[in-house]
Amino acid sequence: MQEHDMSWVRTEMALAQPAPASVSGPIAWVRRNLIGSAGDTILTILGIVIVAWILPQVINWAFINAQWTGPDRTVCATVAQGGIQPDGWSGACWAFVNAKFGQFMFGTYPVEERWRPILVAILFVALLVPMLMPRVPRKGLNAILLFLVLPIVSFFLLVGGIFGLPHVETSRWGGLLITLSLSFVGIAVSLPLGTVLALGRRSKMPIVKMLCVIFIEAVRGIPLITVLFFVSVMLPLFLPAGVTFDKYLRALIGVSLFAAAYMAEVVRGGLQAIPKGQYEGADSLGLGYWQKMGLIVLPQALKLVIPGIVNTFIGMFKDTSLVLIISMFDLLGIVKQNFSDANWATAQTAKSGLVFAAFVFWLFCFGMSRYSMYTERRLDTGYKR
Amino acid sequence: MASQEILREEPSRGSFVNDPRIRSLFFQTLVVVLLFGSIWWIVQNVIDNLHRLHIASGFGFLKGRAGFDISDTPIAYTSDSTYGRAIIVGLINTIIVAAAGIITATIIGFVIGIGRLSQNWLIQKICTVYVEIFRNIPPLLVIFFWYSGVLAVLPPPRDSYHLPFGSFLNQRGFYFPRPVWGDGSWLILVALVVGIAMSWFVARKARQRQMATGQQFPVFWTSAALIVGLPLLAYVLSGFPLSFDLPKQSTFNLTGGFQVKPEFLSLYLALSCYTAAFIAEIVRAGIRGVSKGQTEAAAALGLRSGSILRLVVVPQAMRIVIPPLTSQYLNLTKNSSLAIAIGYPDLTATAGTVLNQTGQAVEGVLIMMIAYLILSLVTSAVMNVVNARMALVER
Numbered sequence: 001m002q003e004h005d006m007s008w009v010r011t012e013m014a015l016a017q018p019a020p021a022s023v024s025g026p027i028a029w030v031r032r033n034l035i036g037s038a039g040d041t042i043l044t045i046l047g048i049v050i051v052a053w054i055l056p057q058v059i060n061w062a063f064i065n066a067q068w069t070g071p072d073r074t075v076c077a078t079v080a081q082g083g084i085q086p087d088g089w090s091g092a093c094w095a096f097v098n099a100k101f102g103q104f105m106f107g108t109y110p111v112e113e114r115w116r117p118i119l120v121a122i123l124f125v126a127l128l129v130p131m132l133m134p135r136v137p138r139k140g141l142n143a144i145l146l147f148l149v150l151p152i153v154s155f156f157l158l159v160g161g162i163f164g165l166p167h168v169e170t171s172r173w174g175g176l177l178i179t180l181s182l183s184f185v186g187i188a189v190s191l192p193l194g195t196v197l198a199l200g201r202r203s204k205m206p207i208v209k210m211l212c213v214i215f216i217e218a219v220r221g222i223p224l225i226t227v228l229f230f231v232s233v234m235l236p237l238f239l240p241a242g243v244t245f246d247k248y249l250r251a252l253i254g255v256s257l258f259a260a261a262y263m264a265e266v267v268r269g270g271l272q273a274i275p276k277g278q279y280e281g282a283d284s285l286g287l288g289y290w291q292k293m294g295l296i297v298l299p300q301a302l303k304l305v306i307p308g309i310v311n312t313f314i315g316m317f318k319d320t321s322l323v324l325i326i327s328m329f330d331l332l333g334i335v336k337q338n339f340s341d342a343n344w345a346t347a348q349t350a351k352s353g354l355v356f357a358a359f360v361f362w363l364f365c366f367g368m369s370r371y372s373m374y375t376e377r378r379l380d381t382g383y384k385r
Numbered sequence: 386m387a388s389q390e391i392l393r394e395e396p397s398r399g400s401f402v403n404d405p406r407i408r409s410l411f412f413q414t415l416v417v418v419l420l421f422g423s424i425w426w427i428v429q430n431v432i433d434n435l436h437r438l439h440i441a442s443g444f445g446f447l448k449g450r451a452g453f454d455i456s457d458t459p460i461a462y463t464s465d466s467t468y469g470r471a472i473i474v475g476l477i478n479t480i481i482v483a484a485a486g487i488i489t490a491t492i493i494g495f496v497i498g499i500g501r502l503s504q505n506w507l508i509q510k511i512c513t514v515y516v517e518i519f520r521n522i523p524p525l526l527v528i529f530f531w532y533s534g535v536l537a538v539l540p541p542p543r544d545s546y547h548l549p550f551g552s553f554l555n556q557r558g559f560y561f562p563r564p565v566w567g568d569g570s571w572l573i574l575v576a577l578v579v580g581i582a583m584s585w586f587v588a589r590k591a592r593q594r595q596m597a598t599g600q601q602f603p604v605f606w607t608s609a610a611l612i613v614g615l616p617l618l619a620y621v622l623s624g625f626p627l628s629f630d631l632p633k634q635s636t637f638n639l640t641g642g643f644q645v646k647p648e649f650l651s652l653y654l655a656l657s658c659y660t661a662a663f664i665a666e667i668v669r670a671g672i673r674g675v676s677k678g679q680t681e682a683a684a685a686l687g688l689r690s691g692s693i694l695r696l697v698v699v700p701q702a703m704r705i706v707i708p709p710l711t712s713q714y715l716n717l718t719k720n721s722s723l724a725i726a727i728g729y730p731d732l733t734a735t736a737g738t739v740l741n742q743t744g745q746a747v748e749g750v751l752i753m754m755i756a757y758l759i760l761s762l763v764t765s766a767v768m769n770v771v772n773a774r775m776a777l778v779e780r
Binding site: 032033034036040043044046047048050051204205206207208211218221222223224225226229230233234236237238239240241314318319321322324325332336339347348350351354355357358361362365366369 | 409412413416417420427430431433434435437503504505506507508511517518520521522523524525526529530533534535537538719720722723725726733737740746747749750753754757758761762
């Protein structure tokens with residue numbers, strides 16, 4: 001009987017083998033993500049059908065068949081409709097947007113004065129971009145310039161009447177100018193006002209608390225249109241005879257009050273999320289009410305609710321389109337008004353104009369929501385697990 | 386003990402300006418004085434202005450003859466009806482479009498929201514694109530898009546699109562067969578009610594039995610048979626009383642059938658599509674909010690994937706979903722006031738017309754506000770009941 005030593009030790013490493021095809025590579029990805037099971041395969045086929053049905057139509061309409069330039073409606077109308085396109089043609093009429101672009105941006109702001117809103121826009125961007133970039137220093141100065149100095153400068157630039165600038169009635173403003181200015185002022189007013197309302201709602205003074213609750217709940221319970229109705233019909237009644245308000249200012253008041261009520265609820269959520277110890281800690285340091293709120297509670301609370309605040313901003317930006325109801329022409333309003341221009345009336349005009357307006361709104365709102373996600377990640381100082 | 390008493394009886398040090406109670410009293414008095422001062426000032430101004438414009442205040446105007454026509458009238462209304470009735474017609478229209486929108490938006494929203502969590506890459510991306518598009522454009526724009534961009538450029542009635550079940554789609558809206566209820570069709574309704582009542586009873590009994598003995602009962606199929614079968618049986622037994630009034634194509638227009646006007650259609654579609662994007666996000670957050678351990682524990686207990694979803698994940702997700710869902714329903718109801726932009730006669734539109742005709746601005750706006758507040762409160766109350774049933778039962 002001879003004993004064999006069965007042990008064997010490998011002296012060199014086995015060569016790494018490529019991963020089996022079933023777990024890596026594009027085929028495995030498809031297998032895992034698209035045809036994992038029978039149900040999945042059906043869903044994928046359904047998805048492909050949807051995409052194959054919609055996407056070519058959209059691309060055809062928006063790019064391939066689209067008319068980019070042209071003097072009038074003939075480029076966007078079929079022969080039967082008195083144009084040059086073959087029957088059955090369907091494409092975007094970007095020529096309409098092209099021709100009306102100035103109006104869409106500035107409304108009926110006098111052409112020779114349009115450098116003023118453009119200058120305001122440049123100033124705005126020049127102040128906003130460093131404000132949004134966390135690395136750029138001097139945020140305090142920047143904020144003062146953006147939220148205090150810029151509105152005043154813009155007001156005089158846009159309205160005019162001094163320094164030799166001709167006066168431009170706000171009734172001649174329009175388009176993106178109104179959309180952006182209304183929402184900017186709305187944002188600048190509603191955040192502080194909403195914060196004050198939220199503090200009032202959590203105040204220990206019963207009367208202040210009750211008033212804030214009534215205001216917030218009443219405004220949140222009614223549509224913005226009713227609020228706009230209210231400010232455009234009732235405000236003149238509330239004032240002594242002879243005192244009138246500019247229509248633009250009325251819309252501004254309506255939008256700001258409306259947004260402030262929603263903002264108040266968002267901020268209240270943040271205030272409630274701050275542990276009691278923070279309040280008590282501030283009290284024990286001997287801080288007064290405003291010091292406690294301004295230095296301890298609000299910085300934490302506002303940081304917590306950044307997504308909610310930005311959502312309210314986005315909502316307000318979209319809601320500015322409702323000023324159309326009280327016959328002011330924001331971007332959407334002016335696009336809609338131009339549908340009735342006989343020079344451009346075709347079957348495609350409305351769709352093209354609306355898609356353009358939708359794209360502009362979308363860019364702003366999407367940008368805001370992405371920025372808020374970025375800020376949220378940046379300010380996430382480890383509270384979340 | 387003694388030191389505490391001394392502390393308590395000691396008058397507050399420092400000046401009374403720093404006493405929180407006195408401060409609070411002072412500020413509240415100030416607020417009250419300011420508030421009543423401004424209210425008094427406003428009331429004076431309103432009285433002066435109304436007097437100057439020769440407008441009598443009060444709600445007496447509601448009994449006056451309206452004198453304007455309304456395009457969609459769910460209840461009998463002519464231009465000879467009163468202003469009050471016109472406002473009620475508007476209110477009913479608001480309720481109709483809000484209810485239809487809420488149901489559709491919930492269905493689309495749940496489908497898209499679940500789709501965003503799907504394992505399937507393509508479905509997930511399609512749903513994401515949908516949400517990102519609709520969340521970021523104003524609802525009014527969506528309404529205009531349906532109204533001027535899609536429905537207004539449909540062919541005239543002569544060249545209507547023919548759809549299944551004898552329905553038509555053209556510029557003037559969507560036409561579908563209208564059911565005509567003949568004699569004895571009340572039996573069908575009774576059968577339906579009985580069917581629903583019986584299936585509720587069966588479900589209750591089945592649950593009690595399962596609790597007591599562990600035996601299961603096919604509740605779903607029984608209920609389906611009861612709810613569909615009983616009315617069908619009644620339909621056959623009462624001698625087929627139900628017929629359909631089909632829309633017919635004539636030279637210039639469609640006659641017969643039931644017409645859904647493009648104003649309603651575009652408002653309803655736009656509100657549903659728009660709100661669905663938000664509901665989808667809520668549903669997604671709700672399902673993701675249920676921790677993975679729950680699913681795994683349910684699987685370890687031997688539940689099938691359908692049962693895991695139905696018995697473990699959804700009930701917990703609903704707790705997260707319902708409160709924000711309620712506020713979306715409220716938003717949809719409030720957004721239905723955008724109807725005024727395309728001329729659908731909802732509450733805001735009819736009350737606005739009344740307001741313009743009579744000049745009763747204060748009363749008109751007051752009616753609108755109260756009506757929307759009541760609608761909001763009713764919706765919240767219903768959703769609170771649902772929420773209370775879903776809420777976590779803790780010790």
